[in-house]
Amino acid sequence: VKKLVISLVLQEEVLSLAQENTIDTTTSFLRDWSNSYKSILYSEYISFLNTLVAKVDYPSVLSVYKQGLYNEKYIKPKRAVFTEVRVFSDSLGVVLKEQKKQGVLFDSLVVLYGGAIREPVSSGAKSPLGRALFLLSPGEASSVIQNNDGSFSLVRLEAFLPEEPFSLNLMYSQIEQKIREGKQDSIRKNLFGN
Numbered sequence: 001v002k003k004l005v006i007s008l009v010l011q012e013e014v015l016s017l018a019q020e021n022t023i024d025t026t027t028s029f030l031r032d033w034s035n036s037y038k039s040i041l042y043s044e045y046i047s048f049l050n051t052l053v054a055k056v057d058y059p060s061v062l063s064v065y066k067q068g069l070y071n072e073k074y075i076k077p078k079r080a081v082f083t084e085v086r087v088f089s090d091s092l093g094v095v096l097k098e099q100k101k102q103g104v105l106f107d108s109l110v111v112l113y114g115g116a117i118r119e120p121v122s123s124g125a126k127s128p129l130g131r132a133l134f135l136l137s138p139g140e141a142s143s144v145i146q147n148n149d150g151s152f153s154l155v156r157l158e159a160f161l162p163e164e165p166f167s168l169n170l171m172y173s174q175i176e177q178k179i180r181e182g183k184q185d186s187i188r189k190n191l192f193g194n
Contacts, residue, residue: 046188053183056176064175065168074171078123079161080133085115085154086147093152097144106141106156115154120161129153 018024024033068074083106087096092113099109109115121130132142136157145153 046191049187049191050184053180053187056179056183060179061172061175062168064179065171068171068175069165074166076122076164076166078163079120080123080130080136081120081158081161082118082133082155083110083115083158084118084129085109085113086151087113088151090152093144093146096152096154100141100144100154106154109154117158129155133157 018029023029065074085096085106087093096109096113121127121133123134125131125133127148128145129147132145133155136142136155138157138159141156142154145155147153
């Protein structure tokens with residue numbers, strides 16, 4: 001508050017001194033004043049126009065959502081549900097490979113190394129584990145996979161979750177924002193006409 005008051009008092013003092021010394025009639029002052037005035041008017045007018053498009057109606061959002069579904073834009077990709085055994089050292093990676101080669105059951109390795117079902121991985125994943133999962137059939141276990149972080153994984157594909165659309169509720173605010181930004185961009189581009 002103190003800084004605000006000081007700023008306001010200084011502004012008033014500067015304006016008062018400018019009037020006493022007739023600075024407000026100089027060419028540079030009038031030019032700067034005109035530029036500032038135009039800039040303020042422009043900003044206020046843009047803000048006013050943007051408030052006119054602040055509300056986006058439900059039918060507009062629904063229309064964009066349906067078009068996005070048609071263009072396969074709002075679709076969750078196919079996902080793989082899997083159980084993973086992960087170890088974090090080279091020596092354990094070698095042991096895991098040997099145990100797999102000797103025919104130790106996958107479920108035994110899950111218990112032994114504290115494996116668990118993990119969050120589904122989407123198709124198109126770039127990691128070695130993601131790529132390996134989509135080469136398996138449900139119920140099939142992979143060979144030992146070296147991950148990007150240096151760890152080693154052994155996975156069993158449990159199931160594939162099919163592609164499905166994201167719900168409108170989940171996408172609503174994102175679509176609404178996109179429509180609003182599009183209208184605001186249009187206002188800026190067509191400002192002369194407006």
